[in-house]
Amino acid sequence: MATPKEMMTTWDKIQFGAVLPSFEDPANKVRSKFNSYNYKVADWRVEKPVFNRNLCIDCDFCWVFCPDSCFEVEEVVNKRGKKQAKIVGINYDLCKGCGVCVEVCPTPIKSLLMFSEFVENDEALKQWPKKEDKKD
Amino acid sequence: MLQIRWHSRAGQGAVTGAKALADVMARTGKFVQAYSVYGAEKRGAPMSAYDKIDDKPILDHSKWMIPNYVLVIDPSLVFQEEIVDNTTEDTVFIVTSHMDKDDLLSMAKHLEGRKVFVVDAIKISQEEIGRAIPNTPMLGAFIKVSEVIPFEDFLVSIEDILSKFPQKIIDGNLRAIKRAYEEVK
Amino acid sequence: MATKYELKSKEIWDGNTAASHALRQAQVDVVAAYPITPSTPIVQNYASFLADGYVDGEFVMVESEHSAMSACVGAASAGGRVATATSSQGYALMVEVLYQASGMRLPIVMTVVNRALASPLNIHGDHGDLYLGRDAGWIHLMANNPQEAYDMTLCAFKVAENKSVRLPVTTNQDGFLVSHTAQVVEPLDDDTAYKFIGDYTPMNPMLDTSNPATYGAQTEEEWHFEFKASQHKALIDSAKVIEEVFNEFEKLTGRKYNLVESYKLEDAEIALAVMGSAYETAMVAVDKARVEGIKVGLVMPRSFRPFPYNEIASKLKNVKAIAALDRSCPMGAMGALYNEISGALSANGQAAIMTNYIYGLGGRDTTAEHILEVIKETNENAKAGKRVTDLQGFINLRGPKLSFN
Numbered sequence: 043m044a045t046p047k048e049m050m051t052t053w054d055k056i057q058f059g060a061v062l063p064s065f066e067d068p069a070n071k072v073r074s075k076f077n078s079y080n081y082k083v084a085d086w087r088v089e090k091p092v093f094n095r096n097l098c099i100d101c102d103f104c105w106v107f108c109p110d111s112c113f114e115v116e117e118v119v120n121k122r123g124k125k126q127a128k129i130v131g132i133n134y135d136l137c138k139g140c141g142v143c144v145e146v147c148p149t150p151i152k153s154l155l156m157f158s159e160f161v162e163n164d165e166a167l168k169q170w171p172k173k174e175d176k177k178d
Numbered sequence: 179m180l181q182i183r184w185h186s187r188a189g190q191g192a193v194t195g196a197k198a199l200a201d202v203m204a205r206t207g208k209f210v211q212a213y214s215v216y217g218a219e220k221r222g223a224p225m226s227a228y229d230k231i232d233d234k235p236i237l238d239h240s241k242w243m244i245p246n247y248v249l250v251i252d253p254s255l256v257f258q259e260e261i262v263d264n265t266t267e268d269t270v271f272i273v274t275s276h277m278d279k280d281d282l283l284s285m286a287k288h289l290e291g292r293k294v295f296v297v298d299a300i301k302i303s304q305e306e307i308g309r310a311i312p313n314t315p316m317l318g319a320f321i322k323v324s325e326v327i328p329f330e331d332f333l334v335s336i337e338d339i340l341s342k343f344p345q346k347i348i349d350g351n352l353r354a355i356k357r358a359y360e361e362v363k
Numbered sequence: 364m365a366t367k368y369e370l371k372s373k374e375i376w377d378g379n380t381a382a383s384h385a386l387r388q389a390q391v392d393v394v395a396a397y398p399i400t401p402s403t404p405i406v407q408n409y410a411s412f413l414a415d416g417y418v419d420g421e422f423v424m425v426e427s428e429h430s431a432m433s434a435c436v437g438a439a440s441a442g443g444r445v446a447t448a449t450s451s452q453g454y455a456l457m458v459e460v461l462y463q464a465s466g467m468r469l470p471i472v473m474t475v476v477n478r479a480l481a482s483p484l485n486i487h488g489d490h491g492d493l494y495l496g497r498d499a500g501w502i503h504l505m506a507n508n509p510q511e512a513y514d515m516t517l518c519a520f521k522v523a524e525n526k527s528v529r530l531p532v533t534t535n536q537d538g539f540l541v542s543h544t545a546q547v548v549e550p551l552d553d554d555t556a557y558k559f560i561g562d563y564t565p566m567n568p569m570l571d572t573s574n575p576a577t578y579g580a581q582t583e584e585e586w587h588f589e590f591k592a593s594q595h596k597a598l599i600d601s602a603k604v605i606e607e608v609f610n611e612f613e614k615l616t617g618r619k620y621n622l623v624e625s626y627k628l629e630d631a632e633i634a635l636a637v638m639g640s641a642y643e644t645a646m647v648a649v650d651k652a653r654v655e656g657i658k659v660g661l662v663m664p665r666s667f668r669p670f671p672y673n674e675i676a677s678k679l680k681n682v683k684a685i686a687a688l689d690r691s692c693p694m695g696a697m698g699a700l701y702n703e704i705s706g707a708l709s710a711n712g713q714a715a716i717m718t719n720y721i722y723g724l725g726g727r728d729t730t731a732e733h734i735l736e737v738i739k740e741t742n743e744n745a746k747a748g749k750r751v752t753d754l755q756g757f758i759n760l761r762g763p764k765l766s767f768n
Contacts, residue, residue, distance in 0.1 A: 052762025060483035085254040086187055086222040088300060088310050138222050160276075197545045201375040204547050210375065213544035216486070238647050239508075239540045239640035240730040 087139030092166040097153035104143035183245040184227040195313030196227040274299040297362040306354035315358035376548040378512040378541035382474040383408035385516035388556035392443035395423035395434030399453040401538040402476035428453035432460035439469035442568025451478035454492040465500030470523035471531040478538040479725040487726020488538030490690040502532040503667040540640040622671040631660030637688040648734035672707040684716040684745040722758035
């Protein structure tokens, strides 16, 4: 995607010093057109990562490594009464399908795998490799 | 002058594809220019690459062109209206899609009334080469549609250009090229 | 002994590949570099040539461009043939050491891929870095396409290492427009290219421990002026050596380069002065203008330093109006080409009407149509016999017309 035409400012109207305002209205946190949150990369995907909650150990590697902050987390209290981040899913508006999360996922059978864009997530979860598959 | 514009995502090999095409055409005695326009240098970011092919040395170094062919090697970029920028009624579009032409045209209104050819270069490259690198299948489709040189001559040149790769990659690319040549419509 | 690289008579190379093959064929002893876009592939290719056994030399990894040029100065004073590559911010960081290299008269060759200087950050081509290094005491050669990037790099070694010159040389090519544009290049074979450059003869090498020498001594007011004057004379006089090298290169390849390049200037009434890839685009514009009956020609200094004042003035003696196109924002003045050419004309009693245009900053596209507009405006000045257009204009700038008088 090229720069949107409405953002092609002329020399007489351009912001001094190439300073891009993140908010149009900082008090009310109204994002400006230059805010990177508005730059979606979802249409870059050829394949998508699918998240399998049942296998996840909440190591948060995917959350750390994801270059587009796609991983959605929930704050939960663990058995020892400590606060912990629980990975609950992927924001597919932000994910560009780079596959880094799958690469860093440490579980014996990965809790993140890449699937074709056209496979439904429920269907993908059914196709997930089983432990027995691995022994062969 | 024959002018070709590629639309792709960084990492899909449009630059390599454009250079390979330039190399093939230069071997027939033509003068060539292959270049690309880089934006955000990130894998996956949309980018365009260009080929100019002529009988005399190419002096114009500006990026602007009116393409005779537009090659779109990423399925999602087909829906970006920028692919029709600076084109004419005679411009031929060869696009990558898993859809057939009618379904595609019903969704991509900006291609209505245009000369459009469709090939699923992503699927072909995934199946034949093992990765989604749709540049060489697109070249196969382009040779079929444009008939700029005989397909046999093209295969000889491209095999030589690919010769720096392992045999498995060369074979996969040649299969992908031949399949795209057959499947484009 | 390095392995020979098999080259075809015609290769499809971009400017970076062309420059890196020239470095390989020169069998450089030491390359110290800190890669930066768009010149990264020059360094990358050189490192892989070295790893694959095509070069006998050293590649020094450094932590910045300042260190890269410092390592080059060290290696060159030790007595090696030395080269590096850089662009933009890297060039800017090197500037301090560029003056050291030229002051110590070290024949280092630097393949520069021209890129805009921040801020705003921009990776694309303009001549901001070249103009920054203008007074650094280096010879600056211009290349307009990949073939010239290859040819100029070969010639650069021969010029730099000439006993009467012994000055560092940069070869300049436009970022992306040349460096990443693949075109047909006709290379020399390895033996012929090396023979053209010749073996390297060190002068006062520091590694010659039987003849100890100090480089970069402190001079103060007793000596400094004399050193600088002799360095300046060497740079001015290097024009003759550049011509000799170009002549020798023509005998070898049939490709003729000149201190001042020109196009259709013989019967021209107006002229454009422009450097880099836009010179070739301007050739297309000149052909279009001539179809419309405008007698226009082009001129380009092949060596930006030494600047060929008298040669350029004599080429322009019959034109009535000249537009100088600078690909760098002069920030509060006229562009360098405008200034140099105006000076060259005045010194020779010539009085063409001079105007200045700024174009292509940060890689902004400049087409033949844009240049045709400039030709038409310049023709208005020639017809009127006085300046009727603005002194300084901007080509393909978005927004209301911007110009200065």
